[in-house]
Amino acid sequence: MPDVRIVNATKKFGKIVAVDNVSLHIRDKEYFSLLGPSGCGKTTLLRLIAGLIQPDEGEIYIGDRLVNNVPPEDRDIGFVFQTFALFPHMNAWDNVTYSPRVKGFDMEKAETIGHEVLEMVKLHERLDAFPDELSGGMMQRIAVARALAAGAKLLLLDEPLGHLDAKVRNELRYEIKKMVKDLDLTAIHVTHDQSEAMAISDRIAVMRKGKIWQVGTPEELYMKPESVFVAHFIGESNFLDGYVSSVSSKGVMIELRGELRVQVATNDIQQGERVVLAIRPETFTIERGAKRGKNSVLATVEKVTFEGTNIRYDIRLENQDLVVVVKPSLTESWFNTGENVTVSFPPEKSHVFTYPKLGLKEEIAVE
Ligand SMILES: Nc1ncnc2c1ncn2[C@@H]1O[C@H](COP(=O)(O)OP(=O)(O)OP(=O)(O)O)[C@@H](O)[C@H]1O
Ligand SMILES: [Mg+2]
Missing domain, CATH: 3.40.50.300 (P-loop containing nucleotide triphosphate hydrolases)
Structure with missing residues (x-):
């Protein structure tokens, strides 16, 4: 055998x-x-x-x-x-x-x-x-x-x-x-x-x-x-720098740059810890206009790329972090460059990692 x-x-x-x-x-x-x-x-x-x-x-x-x-x-x-x-x-x-x-x-x-x-x-x-x-x-x-x-x-x-x-x-x-x-x-x-x-x-x-x-x-x-x-290597991820501001039975609150807070479903991480939040581009939701709410962040569409099956949006969050969001091109109405939108973070589909000792760039380098 x-x-x-x-x-x-x-x-x-x-x-x-x-x-x-x-x-x-x-x-x-x-x-x-x-x-x-x-x-x-x-x-x-x-x-x-x-x-x-x-x-x-x-x-x-x-x-x-x-x-x-x-x-x-x-x-x-x-x-x-x-x-x-x-x-x-x-x-x-x-x-x-x-x-x-x-x-x-x-x-x-x-x-x-x-x-x-x-x-x-x-x-x-x-x-x-x-x-x-x-x-x-x-x-x-x-x-x-x-x-x-x-x-x-x-x-x-x-x-x-x-x-x-x-x-x-x-x-x-x-x-x-x-x-x-x-x-x-x-x-x-x-x-x-x-x-x-x-x-x-x-x-x-x-x-x-x-x-x-x-x-x-x-x-x-x-x-x-x-x-x-x-x-990073399997599929594609957005990586956002943050720290754990609180831990509860519902998950952890991550504070991103610019005092933006998002809650994610994870345990296994300590309050105060510096972390990287990893989010797949297809798991965000985008809505037109400014709709403040839990796990929602105001943002502006910076670039729109038609890729055939998908539309790829480069989106600038209000804290100036840049994320990539991918949506099916056939089933969605498209957003336009310059449009103000609200991006919502998926609590169940985000991954939280301890911030790499060598720094994020070095960690994901494929040399
Ligand atoms: N015969 C050899 N003599 C000296 N160094 C070698 C030899 N074979 C492999 N290496 C080195 O060992 C490391 C691993 O090489 P390997 O060929 O196994 O990589 P790989 O993952 O197959 O890469 P690739 O995707 O480019 O084929 C590299 O740094 C390579 O330079
Ligand atoms: Mg080889």
């Missing part, structure tokens, strides 16, 4: 700690993503699992087997890379049947597998084509087919869609996920694209600077980010 367990793994390159004491359990048959900004250690972690590099410390298990000393070819994994790593001198057919052939399967079995995987990636009619005759999307399909033909139950994918244009990328991500599920595989997918990770993953590990910051389903990461960084 190919679940994967990483226990206290560390990998250094000179002074760089690429993977820093990471522990992680990827379940059997799970579509799991490693997500994080460039240089955070995703590829290094995947290469540790693949056995292409060795950890300085820690253990890696595939199924029940400790694989630290097992070479990549004996780990029973399929690998798909970002760059199109097909054998350039072989046509599609020879690429996908390479593994069954070198494994010594008889011709009939190798051919059956070849036909199956090419059907699966919908490229059967191109089996004579050489890599340089195929588009980027087709080459990645062949790369996936080749990895599947090897018969491995664990598939490692390092930015497999990174070099493809947006439409092809969108299509292929769902196809890969479907194949993984249809074949009962376990997949570990590296990406720095949060929308890709959100769309296809059962669970995601958000990484930063060699560490794992949070592991959860896409919904958990979006609805319950445990840090300012995750609130």
Whole structure:
């Protein structure tokens, strides 16, 4: 059973700690993503699992087997890379049947597998084509087919869609996920694209600077980010600086700049503490005119951007803080630049975090 367990793994390159004491359990048959900004250690972690590099410390298990000393070819994994790593001198057919052939399967079995995987990636009619005759999307399909033909139950994918244009990328991500599920595989997918990770993953590990910051389903990461960084990296958030002016059974009162007070539903935070209030752009409500009330703040629309599905408003609150509010373009009447409005804060959907020691800007930098 190919679940994967990483226990206290560390990998250094000179002074760089690429993977820093990471522990992680990827379940059997799970579509799991490693997500994080460039240089955070995703590829290094995947290469540790693949056995292409060795950890300085820690253990890696595939199924029940400790694989630290097992070479990549004996780990029973399929690998798909970002760059199109097909054998350039072989046509599609020879690429996908390479593994069954070198494994010594008889011709009939190798051919059956070849036909199956090419059907699966919908490229059967191109089996004579050489890599340089195929588009980027087709080459990645062949790369996936080749990895599947090897018969491995664990598939490692390092930015497999990174070099493809947006439409092809969108299509292929769902196809890969479907194949993984249809074949009962376990997949570990590296990406720095949060929308890709959100769309296809059962669970995601958000990484930063060699560490794992949070592991959860896409919904958990979006609805319950445990840090300012995750609130910033998954989806989009407005961050407002404030402090806790009072704590009661109903929640806490946060005083923002300019003596604006908003009440949010949280506990776990002390009176007087400096905090960051994180609010998703789609959770504010906006109304025309000035309507003072609980959790409502007077504001002015500074900029209106039509984005297709959504309208994006840059809104200056009366305390001069700037927030972004996003509303569906089809269902709302639009607000205009310069218009006076009232913005209401959603008490249940705001997140309160202790103010980061390094400062907010540093905390959310994706370096
Ligand atoms: N072979 C190597 N030698 C020296 N440093 C390395 C090596 N491989 C990775 N690093 C460093 O380790 C850190 C993590 O790199 P890694 O490639 O794992 O990041 P990543 O998350 O995959 O980034 P990207 O999204 O850009 O692919 C980086 O600082 C990188 O420069
Ligand atoms: Mg990488």
